[in-house]
Amino acid sequence: MRIGLRLLLIFFLVLGLSLWVVLRVFVQEVKPGTRLAMEDSLVDTAHAMAALAAPDMREGRMASGGFAQAIEAYASSRIKADIWGFVKTEPGLHVIVTDDQGVVVFDSEGKAVGQDHSRWNDIYLTLRGQYGARSSLVDEKDPGSTAMHVAAPILDGKRLVGVLSVSRQNRTLDPYVTRSEERILYWSWIVLGVTLALGVIMTWWLASSMSRLTGYALAVARGERAQLPRMGRLSGRTEFTDLAEAVEHMRLKLEDKDYVERYVHTLTHELKSPLAAVKGAAELLQEDLPEADRQRFVGNIQRQTERLHQLIERLLALADVEHMRALDAVEPVDLAALSREVVQSLEPRWHSRQLDVSLQVDSSLNTVVQGSGFLLRQALHNLLDNAIDFSPEAGRIDISLSGDGPEHIIWRVRDHGQGVPDYAADRVFERFYSLPRAEGQDRSSGLGLSMVREVAELHHAQADVGNHPEGGCIATMRLPRQQPQAPQQRAKPADRQSPVGG
Template structure:
């Protein structure tokens, strides 16, 4: 399972669990909280009405006095209020008054007058001097017809002479409770959506950062020219940025160590042959010999010295290119003009072998890159073609766009023996070379390696294969137009 999916699932589980718990507690507290608020308001109302009813209760005219008349008129009021979008056009509060024995002596609805309420908690507890309240079903056939009753004592001095009860149906609160629940759910779903979006973005950021680091590490492991990914554009210098820098420092140290070890090993191996030849010739020169032999051995030492110098120069040039992670120069380079310069510079060598060079340069052959490096690479390919060509042969140098139009293809065709099958997959290896004709010494084996490095540095490719229609070999480099 990918880490992005793991992060997302983990985030979703934690968020979902937290939201579930909060919603469960919140929604569970909406109804009790609303009913407690209503009970609190009924307590205040009951004690206020009890104070107003006290004079008529003492005078024995509670059923017909001024309080009773006011309450009957109060029940007929039309508030016309709009509460949270719900219209209220009537008064739903009911007031009942019982005497000291718990018998109803006044009821704003006129239904319970004369009934015995002494056993109801609101009346029973209030007559005993305690807080009296109850919530009971009004209609036994309807379990939702509960009514909240809150009572207050009517006193004559310290003596309780009656109980006033204020009651309201609980169903009146249902629209407000449901509205609160819907709003809570709506905001919760909105919060969940925003949180999930943030979780997606966070997971994407984490996964993309790790993916870029992984791709970079894999590319380095494959020996590719990988550029250190930029980390922290969205959030500044984070741990990912520090990790990327640490990986880069580790890569450089390991790569430098391996690079030095490889070069020391290969260079030591390649230097053995010319050094042995120089040592042997110098030892022979210390002995008496004919002047002609002296000149021959001295010339041999000179040739081996030149070979060593050529090898060292090639190694230094290749090392510079291999250590470059990316191009620092992006100049327009006309490959057609560059090719003509190279062919003109090689004119003397071409004449020595009786070779002719035919150029086929197309239009729009300008690319972007490092002209010096490109010149070195193409010079190596041209030198190889000249060295492997038979005397009196022909070279064909072609420069033009490929069929897809995304690359400029530079190629040189010689009429030499071609590349043996056993060597076709090794010619780009460092220090691997094939014997030249006419008793020539082997080359350094670094030329094609340099060509490959320069081509890849420019985002291109190089290939060498035998010609299909005739003898010879074709070396080609694809230079991208968008480099």
Template sequence: MRIGLRLLLGFFLVLGLALFVVLRVLLDEVKPGTRLAMEDSLVDAAYTLALLATPDMKAGAIANGSFAQSLQGLNDAQPGANISGFRKDGVDYRIVVADAQGIVRYDSRHEAVGQDFSRWNDVARTLRGEYGARSSPASPYAPDSTVMHVAAPIRDGDRVIGVLSVSRPNARLEPYIQRSETRILRWSWVLLGLSLGIGVLFSWWIASSLSRLRGYANAVARGERVPLPVLGRMSGSTEFSELAQALERMRVQLEDKAYVERYVHTLTHELKSPLAAIRGASELLQEEMPAQDRQRFAGNIQRQAERLHQLVDKLLNLAHVEQMQGLVTREPVNLSALTRELLQRLEPRLRLKSLRVRDALGEGQTVQGDPFLIGQALQNLLDNAIDFSPPHGELEVGLRRDGAWLEWSVRDQGSGIPDYARERIFERFYSLPRGEGQDKGSGLGLCLVQEVSQLHGGELRVENVSESRGCLARWRLPA
């Protein structure tokens, strides 16, 4: 299982468990809390009304006194109140007054007058001087329709002479409870969805950052030239960016070490042959010999020294290009004009071998890139074509657009690439004989072209021409 999915599942599990516990507690407390609030208001009402009923209770006129007359229209009252979206068109209070024996002497609904309420907790406990309250069904046939009763004592001095009980159906609270529970559930789902979205975002960020760093490390391990991954604004100066910088420093140090070791090894190997030739010729020149032989050995020293010079120059250029992670300079480069300029510089070599050039470059064909690097790459491709061309041969240099690409090509009429060398022509220091009387090349030219091509996002192919002798080098660059 991927780390992003693990993080998301873990986050969702912890969040879901926490939300479930909180939601369960809230829902379990909504109904009891609302009923406790109603009981609190009933206590206030009961004690207030008990004080108002005390004079009539003392006078024995509770059933038809001023208290009863004041509450005569209670059942018919229509408040017309709009309580947070709920319409209230009646008074839900029921007021019952019982004497010291628990016999009902007054009932605001005129239903229980004369009945014995001494067995009910609200009346019985109040008569004993305790707090009296109860919640019981309004009817034995409707056990769910409970009514809350809260009683207050009616006193004559320190003596309890009666009990006033105020009751209200619990069902009147259900709309408020239901709405509160609905709102809690709705916002819980919103919170869950929002938290899930944040969890997905952070899980994606972590997984994406790790994936980019992993891809970068794998690409470096494969020897590819890749830039340090951009982790985005969310990463900031977090451990991910620090890890990326640490990977980059490690890559640079490892590549530098391996690069130096590889080049020291290969350079030592390649320098052996010209140095041995120079040493042998110099030892022979110390002896007496004819002037013609002396001139021949001196020329050999000069050629080998020039070969060493070219080898070092190309090696330095290749090392510079290989260490580049991307293009520093990017500007329009006119391939047509640049190729013609290079051909003018190569005019002496072309004349020396009596080579003709067929120009199919067109006009104004440009790409975005580094003019110096592109010029070096084209120079190497043209050098190869000249070196492998037979005398009195022909070079065909062309440039054409292929969709989103520009394809530069050069074709010679040489013997082509031998079968055994087709897979090795881009290897460093691998070189083929360049014709009769010519020394082997440095084996670095095509390596340099390949590196420059990769920096520019291009494609390089060198292959034999099937219909006739010769070799065709094609370099495709984004237009």
């Protein structure tokens, strides 16, 4: 069987089975889903009405109070609402109120006053502090007359004084459910037909493209100067086009083998020459030489070693990853001096906004840590930059350095702005997530704090941004004074991008 026919049959079987399963599940979920939505709205309605009925219930005038009058007016009202083609003219809610023993004291239809409803599930559960709901027949002779009842407690402070139950017949939803099911089936058949047509076209395109590509590959294998087939004339550039060009590129590379050999020869020569010089100088140094000659040969070894080093660095740069896995070099970094440098570099910004920036460092504190001065400067710069953005005009920013035991040092920057909203507390370090700046400033790129997190991970540090108890936002970096001797490389998630400031 040809691959095109196989693809078409598999496509048809998978599509048909998937559509049947989806339709079956979807249609079966329409009615329950609609009723769940109705129950959810009844919950809100019941609790709202219970709160409105509480004053009348506490004062013992439920049957004649303002709440009863409002419900009676609602029950006798006439509604004119066009809901997506369905016209609603009559109220659909039935409201009853019971006392704390489950005896009905108010009924919007006036039928159940005085009856004991304490055994009905909605009233029974609510009286016991639980969520009360039930679905039962309105007319025992009509199996389709079910109604959804949802109850809510009527409270006097924390004391339960009664229960309000709201109900609505499920059959009021039948027109909406029926129309939804009909529309689902109608559009499903249309989608099935269109998808099958597209499947036939796609199968033909795949089969024809593979056939042309196979003929071209066979011609290349025979050594013929075959012309590259034109792929994707109707669909644009595709993977088949890329594959055809890759085969052509491979053919050209094979034909140009001499060029590859010359390149390898040149590279070998570049490595061989300094190695030979180092070897020769090392052999001569084994002899008894004058001090001047010894120094000259030692200098030659150093120069050739540096030449090798630079050559290797260039080669390694070609295979460099998108972002760092660990610190390339560790050096002593004075956080106090670095902080002063960052504050000075941002002085035009905070000075233009009339901000008071203070840096507090204990003179007896050793503020030197091991790390990358460049990366730490970028991180502190981003944190202070954020503090400036979120500070009110003529506000204050406090920067401090403090020790945290003999192993760590903490760098803090606090502004006196609005702080971090609760909804953003867990997202401030997300890439591209940005909050509105103070006084109508434009949002940032959302990359600054993400870069701070990357720098902290590289330094085995902890970065945190939160609200200060006395107001404003406080950002901290808890840095180890010494980096581990053999730092573990960070995992490289596939969706991470290069850490950049901004």
